[in-house]
Amino acid sequence: MNKSYYVTTPIYYVNDVPHIGHAYTTLACDALARFKRLDGYDVKFLTGTDEHGQKVEKSAEAAGMPPQGFTDRVSQNFRDLADFMDFTHDDFIRTTEARHFRACQDIWKRLKDAGDIYLGSYAGWYAVRDEAFYGEDELKTVDGKKIAPSGAEVDWVEEPSYFFRLSAWEDRLLAYYEANPDFILPSSRRNEVLSFVKGGLQDLSVSRTTFKWGVPVPDDDEHIMYVWLDALTNYITATGYPDTDSSDYQKFWPADLHMVGKDILRFHAVYWPAFLMAAGLEVPKRVYAHGWWTNEGQKISKSLGNVIDPIELVNKYGLDQVRYFMLREVPFGNDGDFSHRAMIGRANGELANDYGNLAQRVLSMVFKNCNAAMPDPGPFTADDNVMLSATYGLLNTARKHLDVQAFHEVLEAIWVVIRKANAYVDAQAPWKLKKEDPERMKTVLYVLSECVRNLALLTQPFMPEASSKLLDQLCVAEEARSFASFGPESALKGGFQLDKPEGVFPRLDVEE
Numbered sequence: 001m002n003k004s005y006y007v008t009t010p011i012y013y014v015n016d017v018p019h020i021g022h023a024y025t026t027l028a029c030d031a032l033a034r035f036k037r038l039d040g041y042d043v044k045f046l047t048g049t050d051e052h053g054q055k056v057e058k059s060a061e062a063a064g065m066p067p068q069g070f071t072d073r074v075s076q077n078f079r080d081l082a083d084f085m086d087f088t089h090d091d092f093i094r095t096t097e098a099r100h101f102r103a104c105q106d107i108w109k110r111l112k113d114a115g116d117i118y119l120g121s122y123a124g125w126y127a128v129r130d131e132a133f134y135g136e137d138e139l140k141t142v143d144g145k146k147i148a149p150s151g152a153e154v155d156w157v158e159e160p161s162y163f164f165r166l167s168a169w170e171d172r173l174l175a176y177y178e179a180n181p182d183f184i185l186p187s188s189r190r191n192e193v194l195s196f197v198k199g200g201l202q203d204l205s206v207s208r209t210t211f212k213w214g215v216p217v218p219d220d221d222e223h224i225m226y227v228w229l230d231a232l233t234n235y236i237t238a239t240g241y242p243d244t245d246s247s248d249y250q251k252f253w254p255a256d257l258h259m260v261g262k263d264i265l266r267f268h269a270v271y272w273p274a275f276l277m278a279a280g281l282e283v284p285k286r287v288y289a290h291g292w293w294t295n296e297g298q299k300i301s302k303s304l305g306n307v308i309d310p311i312e313l314v315n316k317y318g319l320d321q322v323r324y325f326m327l328r329e330v331p332f333g334n335d336g337d338f339s340h341r342a343m344i345g346r347a348n349g350e351l352a353n354d355y356g357n358l359a360q361r362v363l364s365m366v367f368k369n370c371n372a373a374m375p376d377p378g379p380f381t382a383d384d385n386v387m388l389s390a391t392y393g394l395l396n397t398a399r400k401h402l403d404v405q406a407f408h409e410v411l412e413a414i415w416v417v418i419r420k421a422n423a424y425v426d427a428q429a430p431w432k433l434k435k436e437d438p439e440r441m442k443t444v445l446y447v448l449s450e451c452v453r454n455l456a457l458l459t460q461p462f463m464p465e466a467s468s469k470l471l472d473q474l475c476v477a478e479e480a481r482s483f484a485s486f487g488p489e490s491a492l493k494g495g496f497q498l499d500k501p502e503g504v505f506p507r508l509d510v511e512e
């Protein structure tokens, strides 16, 4: 049986229009999913929409629509974005689906049967924007209003509520973090979670009675389930749970990676594992919290009117260019700034000049100087072997970095080889060899073509469109495009005819 890999994005609140933050999280998962598929894994890649709760109910009201009709409409925006971005998710879950109600109610019953849920009443602060409860000590007062650390306004809530005995899970959570040091990445975020849990956990209110838009609590439909308990459950719903015999559950649970933004780490790294442990279910292997984007140095917000629309971005710069920029510009895990200058700088400097030119120079010389046929090489020199082994070493380097979601490191390692290949072209000067030593020229062009083949295989998860065009130009068959074909065993065999090559990374016009 193939190795399996299950990666999830957060499910997006439908009240928002899709923006760069949503596209970023899903993009990172998409690159990982593509990489793992090429690397021989059976991959399940899940995304979807979070459709319940007070926030969505209020947005539906404001739109003058019943919540179901509203969510049907706006959920589609996220599906459209995913299609437009060419994301390769295997499933798109909506929390309003019947399969999800079943899973939520089943988890609830397990928690109840385990004695981890009890009825009480909640009196405290709630932020609808975050769908989160806050303690008095976490709030500050601004202009007479109580504000959560996230900046969201809070309201005082008093209502009967079921509670989850989170306080009882403190030690077991800490033991889990201890035994699984890579459960929360990056490690700076892990430390934050650890100190939060060590600070003491309070029981968590897990049902609401003052509005209706959600999954009813089994046997007490006065209550609907807290939207975060509902939302987190999506990850296991999509594996077929509560049918634990289903093939997807067997193959994919526990998930390998929940990718989330730093703002929602606590829900994923504290509440979710506690719910799962209490329900007697396995805990996911990793939660990775990435950073946030600012726009030209400014926090992105609707009120500032500087929200970045990923569709506009792609229409302006190209999909591969945007994918490359987002994964390369910022060390993954850190916050990052989007600027047009940086976007154009990378697209022109690294894609058009470094990578695009390398491929275009090499393939054009094969086309012009070798009668459009890939030459067979003569004996390799030491320089040739250095160049080839640097290229062949890349797959293992990429695997190592991707195992800790260091996308920027993978790309940097690839660019080290691209720069080396450009230096090799200059040093070998095949245009001079054309007259002086045509046989040696063929070997040099062969070495370079083989480098481009391997580079193009490896850049598929990051720049799928351009990589596939490069592989087309090198006449690499569809079935020879997985990482099983990376390396010397599948090296190019000379003799095939090339079409006139075309550049795959156009230079972007710099506008002021």
Ligand code: MSP
Residues within 6 Å of the ligand: 009, 010, 011, 012, 013, 016, 020, 021, 022, 024, 025, 050, 231, 232, 233, 234, 260, 261, 262, 263, 264, 291, 292, 293, 294, 300
């Ligand atoms: N519905 C919850 C998640 C439930 S998962 C069980 C939610 N949704 S959200 O739509 O508000 O946010 C989804 C993701 O977008 C979060 O991971 C968040 O970090 C990310 N981003 C929102 N704005 C962002 C930026 N400006 N930059 C990067 N990511 C950002 O939270």
